[in-house]
Amino acid sequence: MTGFLRLIPVIEAIHIINRISPAVGTENVPLTAAYGRILAEDVQADTDIPGFDRSVKDGFAVNCADTVRASEAAPVPLTRVGQVVMGRGGNSPAIRPGECAYIPTGGALPKGADAVVMLEYCQDLGETVLAGRQVSPGENIIRADEDYARGEGVLAAGKHLKVQDIGVLAAVGVSRVAVRKRPVIGIVPTGIELVPPDQVPAAGEVRDVNSYLCGAFVEEMGGVPRYYGIVRDDRAELAALLSSALDECDAFLITGGSSKDDRDITADVIGSLGEVLAHGMALAPGKPTIIGKIGHAPVIGIPGHPASTRVVLAVLAGPLLRSLSGCTGRREAKQKAVLTRNIPSERGREEYVRVKLLGDEAVPLFGKSGLLNTLVESDGLIRILQGWEGLEAGCEVDVTLW
Amino acid sequence: MTGFLRLIPVIEAIHIINRISPAVGTENVPLTAAYGRILAEDVQADTDIPGFDRSVKDGFAVNCADTVRASEAAPVPLTRVGQVVMGRGGNSPAIRPGECAYIPTGGALPKGADAVVMLEYCQDLGETVLAGRQVSPGENIIRADEDYARGEGVLAAGKHLKVQDIGVLAAVGVSRVAVRKRPVIGIVPTGIELVPPDQVPAAGEVRDVNSYLCGAFVEEMGGVPRYYGIVRDDRAELAALLSSALDECDAFLITGGSSKDDRDITADVIGSLGEVLAHGMALAPGKPTIIGKIGHAPVIGIPGHPASTRVVLAVLAGPLLRSLSGCTGRREAKQKAVLTRNIPSERGREEYVRVKLLGDEAVPLFGKSGLLNTLVESDGLIRILQGWEGLEAGCEVDVTLW
Numbered sequence: 001m002t003g004f005l006r007l008i009p010v011i012e013a014i015h016i017i018n019r020i021s022p023a024v025g026t027e028n029v030p031l032t033a034a035y036g037r038i039l040a041e042d043v044q045a046d047t048d049i050p051g052f053d054r055s056v057k058d059g060f061a062v063n064c065a066d067t068v069r070a071s072e073a074a075p076v077p078l079t080r081v082g083q084v085v086m087g088r089g090g091n092s093p094a095i096r097p098g099e100c101a102y103i104p105t106g107g108a109l110p111k112g113a114d115a116v117v118m119l120e121y122c123q124d125l126g127e128t129v130l131a132g133r134q135v136s137p138g139e140n141i142i143r144a145d146e147d148y149a150r151g152e153g154v155l156a157a158g159k160h161l162k163v164q165d166i167g168v169l170a171a172v173g174v175s176r177v178a179v180r181k182r183p184v185i186g187i188v189p190t191g192i193e194l195v196p197p198d199q200v201p202a203a204g205e206v207r208d209v210n211s212y213l214c215g216a217f218v219e220e221m222g223g224v225p226r227y228y229g230i231v232r233d234d235r236a237e238l239a240a241l242l243s244s245a246l247d248e249c250d251a252f253l254i255t256g257g258s259s260k261d262d263r264d265i266t267a268d269v270i271g272s273l274g275e276v277l278a279h280g281m282a283l284a285p286g287k288p289t290i291i292g293k294i295g296h297a298p299v300i301g302i303p304g305h306p307a308s309t310r311v312v313l314a315v316l317a318g319p320l321l322r323s324l325s326g327c328t329g330r331r332e333a334k335q336k337a338v339l340t341r342n343i344p345s346e347r348g349r350e351e352y353v354r355v356k357l358l359g360d361e362a363v364p365l366f367g368k369s370g371l372l373n374t375l376v377e378s379d380g381l382i383r384i385l386q387g388w389e390g391l392e393a394g395c396e397v398d399v400t401l402w
Numbered sequence: 403m404t405g406f407l408r409l410i411p412v413i414e415a416i417h418i419i420n421r422i423s424p425a426v427g428t429e430n431v432p433l434t435a436a437y438g439r440i441l442a443e444d445v446q447a448d449t450d451i452p453g454f455d456r457s458v459k460d461g462f463a464v465n466c467a468d469t470v471r472a473s474e475a476a477p478v479p480l481t482r483v484g485q486v487v488m489g490r491g492g493n494s495p496a497i498r499p500g501e502c503a504y505i506p507t508g509g510a511l512p513k514g515a516d517a518v519v520m521l522e523y524c525q526d527l528g529e530t531v532l533a534g535r536q537v538s539p540g541e542n543i544i545r546a547d548e549d550y551a552r553g554e555g556v557l558a559a560g561k562h563l564k565v566q567d568i569g570v571l572a573a574v575g576v577s578r579v580a581v582r583k584r585p586v587i588g589i590v591p592t593g594i595e596l597v598p599p600d601q602v603p604a605a606g607e608v609r610d611v612n613s614y615l616c617g618a619f620v621e622e623m624g625g626v627p628r629y630y631g632i633v634r635d636d637r638a639e640l641a642a643l644l645s646s647a648l649d650e651c652d653a654f655l656i657t658g659g660s661s662k663d664d665r666d667i668t669a670d671v672i673g674s675l676g677e678v679l680a681h682g683m684a685l686a687p688g689k690p691t692i693i694g695k696i697g698h699a700p701v702i703g704i705p706g707h708p709a710s711t712r713v714v715l716a717v718l719a720g721p722l723l724r725s726l727s728g729c730t731g732r733r734e735a736k737q738k739a740v741l742t743r744n745i746p747s748e749r750g751r752e753e754y755v756r757v758k759l760l761g762d763e764a765v766p767l768f769g770k771s772g773l774l775n776t777l778v779e780s781d782g783l784i785r786i787l788q789g790w791e792g793l794e795a796g797c798e799v800d801v802t803l804w
Contacts, residue, residue: 031599032629035618049774052605056707086635087595088606105706106595108606147773155778163622163715163804164777167615167708171608171774175600193489193508197433198577203454204490204510206573213569216437220565227434233488304507305458306569313565331781331803333735371549372451372570376557379733401733402565 007282009386010350014319016277016291020298023326024181024250035166036222037179038327039159045148046173053109055084057140060100060122060129061113067134075123075130084110100129109141116140148172158328160222183223183324186249186297187214188241190256190266192233209306209372210255217313218253221321238269242294250324252299253317255309256288266290266301274299282386284349286312298324307375311352314381314402333401335380337362338394343382345390354378355399362399378402409684411788412752416721418679418693422700425728426583426652437568438624439581440729441561447550448575455511457486459542462502462524462531463515469536477525477532486512502531511543518542550574560730562624585625585726588651588699589616590643592658592668594635611708611774612657619715620655623723640671644696652726654701655719657711658690668692668703676701684788686751688714700726709777713754716783716804735803737782739764740796745784747792756780757801764801780804 008016026040055061062078070076082093083102093101094111101110109116114137121133148154154172155165161179169177194208195201208230215225226249231238242252254266267290270276274294281289285308290301298320302312322330337355340363345351355362357379364382365374380401384391391397410418428442457463464480472478484495485504495503496513503512511518516539523535550556556574557567563581571579596610597603610632617627628651633640644654656668669692672678676696683691687710692703700722704714724732739757742765747753757764759781766784767776782803786793793799 031614032617032627035621047602050608051603054608086593086606092606106593106608142773147775161618163615163618164712164774164780166618167611167712168774168778170599170611170614171708173599173602173609175598191488191508196577197572197575200449200575201453204488206452206456206508207575209569209572212433212572213565215434216563216565216568219437225434306573310566310569331735333733333803335736336738371544372566372573373549375566376570378566401735 007280007287007349008278009282010315013278013281013283013289013291013316017298017300017316017320018323020277020293021251021320021323024183024324026178027181028176028178031166031169031175031177034161034169034177034179035163037161038222038325039155039157039161039165040178040180040326042153042157043155043169043172043174043177045150045152045154048145048150049147049171050142050144052144054142054144055103055105055107055109055116055140056142057116057118058105059103059116059118059140060131061095061103061110061116062100062131062135063095063097063113064115064135064137064139066098067115067117067131070131070134072121072132075132078129078131080127080129084108100131114138156328158326160327160330180326183250183321184226184248185214185218185223185321186226186228186245186252187211187218188228188231188238188252188254190231190233190238190254194230194232196230210302210309213306213309214253214255214302214313214317217317218321221318222325223321233265235265235269238265239273242269242273246295246297249297251297251320252294254299254301256301256303267292270294270299270301282349283312283315284346284351286315287349289316291316306372307354310375310402311381314400315352335399335401336396337399339364339382339391339397340393342393343384343391345384345388347387347389350386351384352381353384355380355382355397357399362397409682409689409751410680411684412717415680415683415685415691415693415718419700419702419718419721420725422679422695423653423722423725426585426726428580429583430578430580433568433571433577433579436563436571436579436581437565439563440624440727441557441559441563441567442580442582442728444555444559445557445571445574445576445579447552447554447556450547450552451549451573452544452546454546456544457505457507457509457511457518457542458544459518459520460507461505461518461520461542462533463497463505463512463518464502464533464537465497465499465515466517466537466539466541468500469517469519469533472533472536474523474534477534480531480533482529482531486510502533516540516543558730560728562729562732582728585652585723586628586650587616587620587625587723588628588630588647588654589613589620590630590633590640590654590656592633592635592640592656596632596634598632612704612711615708615711616655616657616704616715616719619719620723623720624727625723635667637667637671640667641675644671644675648697648699651699653699653722654696656701656703658703658705669694672696672701672703684751685714685717686748686753688717689751691718693718708774709756712777712804713783716802717754737801737803738798739801741766741784741793741799742795744795745786745793747786747790749789749791752788753786754783755786757782757784757799759801764799
């Protein structure tokens with residue numbers, strides 16, 4: 001691994017990635033296809049929600065002035081004038097002082113009523129109802145515009161749509177929704193030693209793992225992976241592939257073979273077709289990572305072993321996918337844990353260490369970076385910032401789960 | 403809300419759900435379609451991985467006996483006998499005592515070598531290489547079966563396949579993989595007051611939100627939602643729909659209208675076509691939830707307002723989907739936080755309170771259960787176990803994120 005002129009800090013790498021990765025276009029999809037997508041436009045309530053004063057209990061709609069000092073011991077008799085029928089606000093009975101009407105949960109409050117006494121506090125005698133509880137104005141009621149007022153902002157563009165967001169979009173009348181297209185990410189594995197998973201590798205050969213790691217990660221981030229075949233360390237082949245694939249993809253992830261020569265090829269080809277913006281990160285693992293641009297397409301050249309690839313995906317391809325998909329915030333699952341062992345660190349690089357969670361404890365998995373078994377065993381990553389000498393056993397760490 | 407004969411504890415409800423929800427069948431999919439699916443069979447390594455002794459560094463393959471006492475100040479001269487070419491294990495040079503060969507990261511260790519000295523500790527003089535570091539057997543090498551030995555278990559059936567799992571499947575030769583089918587969940591909203599999202603509700607009407615909440619949740623859990631239209635509180639219509647849909651679905655989620663009458667219809671119809679196994683949970687919100695079975699299909703009848711529906715989905719439909727999909731473990735995203743306010747609780751029910759996270763603090767969102775805005779604002783749920791009187795401000799809580 002030769003010296004790089006300058007190892008750029010991770011935060012600077014992410015800044016470059018954001019700069020060269022504008023959001024892709026938008027499309028309209030039915031609400032039933034919007035879960036997990038990125039909202040492309042601000043959404044406002046089209047009308048007051050719920051749109052009418054609505055009971056949140058089964059009970060009797062009353063004028064609360066009638067219930068002053070009502071109690072179980074001294075209930076107030078009210079004349080029953082009918083009942084609210086679900087779904088028919090306009091036809092509800094109006095009530096006058098001294099009167100009440102049965103109202104189911106979700107029913108529209110009748111004219112003249114300003115509160116609901118819950119069923120369990122009332123004694124239903126037929127024409128007369130004994131209200132055994134004093135209520136105040138608005139009690140057990142949602143006001144017509146209490147959830148959202150017409151025109152009020154409901155969700156902002158850039159939101160990663162979760163289950164409850166889909167529900168609220170239905171509530172405000174959105175049956176089709178503008179979302180960002182799924183960015184298409186070209187996945188290009190390089191390395192003369194690579195064979196596809198369905199071949200048994202001969203001595204010296206290894207199966208292409210990185211394509212599948214990259215593809216699954218792209219799916220996790222809401223993108224569409226486009227798999228190109230293995231490029232066997234040939235400059236011309238890689239250049240031809242990237243040139244012809246450029247129209248099909250919004251970005252590329254090129255995984256290097258594990259040797260230095262392969263990495264040089266990747267950087268050379270990116271440079272010949274476009275521009276290498278960074279080569280060498282203050283990142284461990286992942287130091288030889290390349291960031292570049294070919295035409296419109298940002299390119300990340302990911303070095304090394306699959307276990308390192310997985311880290312670079314989390315640290316740098318995550319921001320790439322978020323930026324391309326116009327996502328302003330997407331929660332990363334994190335968990336606090338207590339570190340069980342000291343972790344020394346090289347001070348000059350931001351270091352990511354795989355850990356396994358055992359209850360509230362984070363056990364570092366130091367294994368050799370080429371091993372997949374520790375990767376599969378791991379629950380996530382902890383980060384040691386550049387400049388730190390390491391972390392001590394017993395300290396609290398944030399584990400980014402994966 | 404009438405009294406139920408007995409409110410069954412949440413854990414018992416989950417037990418019933420698991421009992422009536424056997425795993426659906428399996429299907430074979432390409433590895434590129436397996437991300438997020440549930441593995442249906444145990445997977446073993448088809449061969450030793452990596453399959454040959456493999457260097458993890460760029461450097462020189464040596465016989466480590468030759469490096470005893472080698473140091474930067476007193477390097478050991480070794481005769482260079484060639485170089486390892488990536489991807490060609492069989493053709494690598496054999497080395498004898500006193501010899502070395504250049505080896506790239508990932509290269510196959512030549513016969514006669516038992517360790518690698520990193521490039522930065524060597525001085526390359528052409529025919530002679532000065533090794534400036536003592537290495538021990540196996541140093542900078544992954545053994546042929548160190549990652550996985552042939553036949554060794556790699557992933558177990560029931561695993562929810564994450565990014566790194568997809569990678570390791572590629573490594574062990576899996577190009578097609580047996581996964582559980584996606585359970586098909588029929589979604590049936592009932593309520594005379596409901597209108598579809600593309601209609602502006604008249605007074606007393608509300609838009610169907612629960613279908614979309616349920617559908618998005620089913621997708622999140624890896625199932626396929628099948629949307630049936632709004633059933634307007636008619637026993638015959640609901641019974642006819644469920645009967646005809648039975649062949650198309652592995653389970654049903656029926657969301658009740660918000661009034662007690664609607665809920666009675668749901669229980670009656672489930673009882674007439676099959677069996678009501680539980681009606682009334684020690685759960686808040688969600689007390690009137692129904693669990694039943696029609697033919698092969700488990701059915702959950704979910705009461706009430708969308709905000710309550712979201713909770714019942716998390717607490718009971720989650721186990722339903724996991725059980726149907728044969729999933730033995732699926733991590734829930736959780737976060738520890740400090741509660742900012744007291745939460746009183748009804749002792750008789752397991753209670754779920756929506757909270758918003760502000761840094762490390764969990765702010766309870768008490769809002770009326772019918773409001774969607776607090777649902778969208780919330781980051782997750784905290785649970786107050788049955789029998790507890792509540793939680794005090796300042797205590798540490800586990801927030802299940804959603």
